[in-house]
Amino acid sequence: MSVVLTVAPTGPIAFKSDNQFLPTSPEEIAAAVHEAYLAGATVAHLHLRDENEKPTADLGIARRTMDLIAERCPIHIQLSTGVGLSVPFEEREKLIELRPRMATLNPCTMSFGQGEFRNPPDGVRRLAARMRELDVKPELEVYDTGHLDAVMRLYDEGLLAEPLQFSIVLGVAGGAAATPANLVMMVERLPKDCVWQIIAIGRANLTLTGIGLALGGNARAGLEDTLYLRKGELAQGNTPLVARTAELARSLDLSIASIEETERLLCLPNR
Numbered sequence: 001m002s003v004v005l006t007v008a009p010t011g012p013i014a015f016k017s018d019n020q021f022l023p024t025s026p027e028e029i030a031a032a033v034h035e036a037y038l039a040g041a042t043v044a045h046l047h048l049r050d051e052n053e054k055p056t057a058d059l060g061i062a063r064r065t066m067d068l069i070a071e072r073c074p075i076h077i078q079l080s081t082g083v084g085l086s087v088p089f090e091e092r093e094k095l096i097e098l099r100p101r102m103a104t105l106n107p108c109t110m111s112f113g114q115g116e117f118r119n120p121p122d123g124v125r126r127l128a129a130r131m132r133e134l135d136v137k138p139e140l141e142v143y144d145t146g147h148l149d150a151v152m153r154l155y156d157e158g159l160l161a162e163p164l165q166f167s168i169v170l171g172v173a174g175g176a177a178a179t180p181a182n183l184v185m186m187v188e189r190l191p192k193d194c195v196w197q198i199i200a201i202g203r204a205n206l207t208l209t210g211i212g213l214a215l216g217g218n219a220r221a222g223l224e225d226t227l228y229l230r231k232g233e234l235a236q237g238n239t240p241l242v243a244r245t246a247e248l249a250r251s252l253d254l255s256i257a258s259i260e261e262t263e264r265l266l267c268l269p270n271r
């Protein structure tokens with residue numbers, strides 16, 4: 001069996017002062033994604049930063065980053081429409097106009113650490129409808145059981161096409177905690193025939209990623225989800241995290257999906 005490996009190199013929260021290897025410029029992000037591709041990643045989940053390292057939904061920066069990546073490797077691009085807590089929803093949703101293969105869709109507003117992650121119901125519906133129109137595959141990020149129910153309401157309204165693609169995000173302060181019991185409970189509640197991965201934030205990253213693989217999920221790795229390779233040891237870039245996840249999958253007798261297999265397993269739209 002093949003598993004899809006996603007790299008999430010940057011994220012919305014950390015800065016270089018937290019980990020000097022965090023890629024933030026388009027050039028740094030493209031280089032990090034290329035290395036991750038060589039280590040087995042076939043999807044790149046992207047957050048962009050401006051020249052002051054602040055999260056941005058600037059279309060020029062996003063376009064440039066996507067182009068630089070495409071020059072280096074054929075990895076599938078998944079733009080984050082989460083962008084960053086300080087960026088208004090109405091700016092974030094415009095990223096879809098660049099027509100990446102995939103983009104995230106966060107179904108609910110929630111507390112997010114000390115901040116607020118704003119995803120208002122009318123905005124989420126508008127974004128889901130526009131993604132369907134432009135044939136951008138949504139990656140549905142669910143942080144708690146109620147988010148799963150919210151996604152299924154969007155599905156019932158005809159705003160989402162099958163197969164649904166979920167990320168179960170555990171470990172955000174404001175969402176469900178990163179525990180094996182929560183992961184199993186969320187997996188049991190997923191609709192059948194969906195594809196999914198665990199996004200385990202922080203300390204439990206390695207353990208929960210392993211459990212997710214054992215339960216039949218895909219996997220994600222990168223500095224967005226943890227800045228550390230292990231307790232007290234900062235990861236020296238994204239590649240060590242991606243390589244370790246690839247190794248974890250192989251040790252479970254799973255093979256790493258190629259670019260073509262990823263296209264098929266995730267039912268990605270043509271470009």
Ligand code: KMH
Pocket residue numbers: 011012080081082083104105106141169172201224
């Ligand atoms: N870092 C995730 C927990 C998204 O990309 O759409 C939240 C996030 C959402 O970044």
Ligand code: ZN
Pocket residue numbers: 008011012045047080082224
């Ligand atoms: Zn993200």
